Amino acid sequence: xxxxxPSIILGxxxxxxxxxxxxxxxxxxxxxxxxxxxxxAVDGQSIYAGTDSGIFMxxxxxxSWVRPPAPLASSAVTSLFAAGSAIFAGTWNDGAFRSxxxxxxxxxxxxxxxxxxxxxxxxxxxxxxGDGIFRSDDGGTTWTGFSSGLQTLEMSCLLxxxxxxxxxxxxxxxxxxxxxxxxxxxxxxxxxxYIINSLVANGDNVFAGTMDGFFRSASSAINxxxxxxxxxxxxxxxxxxxxxxxxxxxxxxxxxxSIDGGVSWAPVGxxxxxxxxxxxxxxxxxxxxxxxxDDQVWRRPLAEMTVGARGLxxxxxxxCTADFRILAQDRVASEMIIVLSMPHSGRGSIRVYDxxxxxxxxxxxxxxxxxxxxxSWSTRGIPAGFYVVGVQVGHGLSRKKIAVSQ
Numbered sequence: 001x002x003x004x005x006p007s008i009i010l011g012x013x014x015x016x017x018x019x020x021x022x023x024x025x026x027x028x029x030x031x032x033x034x035x036x037x038x039x040x041a042v043d044g045q046s047i048y049a050g051t052d053s054g055i056f057m058x059x060x061x062x063x064s065w066v067r068p069p070a071p072l073a074s075s076a077v078t079s080l081f082a083a084g085s086a087i088f089a090g091t092w093n094d095g096a097f098r099s100x101x102x103x104x105x106x107x108x109x110x111x112x113x114x115x116x117x118x119x120x121x122x123x124x125x126x127x128x129x130g131d132g133i134f135r136s137d138d139g140g141t142t143w144t145g146f147s148s149g150l151q152t153l154e155m156s157c158l159l160x161x162x163x164x165x166x167x168x169x170x171x172x173x174x175x176x177x178x179x180x181x182x183x184x185x186x187x188x189x190x191x192x193x194y195i196i197n198s199l200v201a202n203g204d205n206v207f208a209g210t211m212d213g214f215f216r217s218a219s220s221a222i223n224x225x226x227x228x229x230x231x232x233x234x235x236x237x238x239x240x241x242x243x244x245x246x247x248x249x250x251x252x253x254x255x256x257x258s259i260d261g262g263v264s265w266a267p268v269g270x271x272x273x274x275x276x277x278x279x280x281x282x283x284x285x286x287x288x289x290x291x292x293x294d295d296q297v298w299r300r301p302l303a304e305m306t307v308g309a310r311g312l313x314x315x316x317x318x319x320c321t322a323d324f325r326i327l328a329q330d331r332v333a334s335e336m337i338i339v340l341s342m343p344h345s346g347r348g349s350i351r352v353y354d355x356x357x358x359x360x361x362x363x364x365x366x367x368x369x370x371x372x373x374x375x376s377w378s379t380r381g382i383p384a385g386f387y388v389v390g391v392q393v394g395h396g397l398s399r400k401k402i403a404v405s406q
Contacts, residue, residue: 026270026272026279026298026299026300027299028296028297028298029063029290029298029299030064031062031065031295031297033295035052036051036052037049037050037282037292037297038077039078039079039090041082042283042284043082045059045285046059046102047062047285050078054067054071055068055072055077055089055103061287062299065297068103069102069103069104070099070103070104070105072089072099075091075092075094077091077092078090079115079116081117083124084119084139085100085102088124088140089106090114090117090126094108095110095111096143097109098140098141109136109141110134112134112143114128115129115156116128116155117158118158120160122139123136125146125158125165126143127155127158128155132146132150132153132155133155133158133167133184148183148184149175149185150167151172152170152172154169155167155168155169155170156169156197157199159200161201161219162204164176165177166187166199166206167184168197168208171195171353171358171359171390173196174199176222187222191208193211193213193215194210195210195212195399197237197399198239198240200240200241201219202245205218205261206218206219207247207262208239209236209238209249210236211401212234213228213231214237214239214249216261228262230266231249231251234401236251236400237249237250238250241284245259245261247261250281252400253267253278254270255280255291256268272300277293284302287301288301289302289305335379336379336402337374337376338350338377339373339374340374340391348366348391349362349363349364349391349392350365350389350390350392352389352390353387354386361377361382363375363376363377385403386402387404388400388401
């Protein structure tokens with residue numbers, strides 16, 4: 001019996017024009033040659049960037065980038081987080097570090113590879129894909145496991161805002177911290193997609209970027225409503241917040257912006273970028289946004305992208321993700337080819353899930369070398385329908401939706 005080739009489902013782009021649509025261009029910054037930016041943090045006038053070779057920082061809106069006063073001697077810095085006067089860094093192989101003095105010194109605080117962070121008061125939370133959530137009650141100096149109540153340890157994002165602490169699972173929905181602060185409970189009311197990419201706060205609302213659009217809830221009572229007018233169908237969303245009413249969405253169809261709290265969206269133009277480039281937004285500061293394209297960092301004036309917006313506050317989040325694409329061979333073979341681009345060697349896995357987060361198959365789990373890696377997955381015996389391919393490298397996760405037809 002012939003079987004059809006698996007294919008990526010592409011939604012049609014729905015264009016919604018915002019008032020005074022920007023005509024500004026992206027401008028390439030003086031970024032260190034050959035360095036891959038994985039993560040960003042904004043602390044006042046300073047922007048920190050985690051790369052495949054430690055940390056760089058800029059104090060002039062990206063015009064120049066230098067090593068901090070005490071360079072973090074490490075492999076790739078896959079996550080960064082600013083909380084008060086402290087900067088936290090999660091690394092590829094060397095655990096987690098804390099700087100109490102804007103990068104002038106670093107102290108190792110954990111052997112775990114923390115990939116997402118949140119803080120409220122003196123409490124700091126960190127998590128990763130596989131080890132669950134950890135908590136520090138002393139500003140990030142010491143850490144203990146804090147996963148009671150979770151149904152999965154595969155976490156993708158954390159958020160502390162408006163008195164609440166939320167945790168997003170890569171394949172298990174959203175959890176909220178109990179009133180007594182001792183355990184986690186599901187906070188999925190109204191949610192129809194349980195693959196969570198990001199969580200952000202904006203004004204009195206919280207937003208969840210998922211594998212299929214994004215959802216909004218009042219932070220005072222978690223009850224999710226899907227709101228994504230103007231975004232393409234079947235869109236995987238990673239969100240960043242830039243102040244009251246202003247949101248950016250990284251998607252597989254490009255970068256989008258909303259200036260009305262997510263009610264409507266418009267694509268951000270690619271003027272100034274190489275042809276057909278799909279830039280990923282990494283950081284938002286008071287005056288500029290910063291995007292990553294391969295091993296380059298670009299910037300663009302925030303005001304020219306968000307005319308009429310109010311109350312800008314810095315936010316940043318760029319997940320460390322593996323770059324991969326999906327190919328397909330002939331009908332008879334019923335085989336999907338997954339091509340993974342690795343900037344350097346590391347442990348990783350490729351798994352397939354259904355749309356409620358149940359694992360369907362493990363394609364590969366092991367060590368990958370640098371460069372282009374090809375693996376194949378046979379779809380014989382897989383029921384027709386939609387699935388998600390998840391590629392994990394370290395604790396960074398990339399996902400794409402596919403359709404399998406029999």
